[in-house]
Amino acid sequence: MLLRLVIALGGMTFVATGVGVFLSDSCRSVTWGSGGSERAGNFTATCHDALVEGAMSQGAAGVLATVAGLLLIMMVSVPMFSSRVAEFVGR
Secondary structure (H helix, E strand, O other): OHHHHHHHHHHHHHHHHHHHHHHOOOOOEEEEEEEEOOOOEEEEEEEEOOOOOOOEEHHHHHHHHHHHHHHHHHHHHHHHHHHHHHHHHOO
16 A cells, blocks of 8 residues: 555656646756665756757657656556445445
């Protein structure tokens, strides 16, 4: 159960990042990177106000982050809800 909660929170942060990239006026290109330690790293999206070589466009980065977040949330919620529906139908 704790793992599901952590995965869902991670999915929500990806969705929030995607929405933030979409709504940012100063974000023309996005570079992805990682930081932190081996045990507790983080994944960051850095917005640039100019086109940077090797970076993604604002739209592509926003879509990628949002879709990744929604997939993580669905990965957690679909099995949970399907077992609840099967339990309800079996009554």
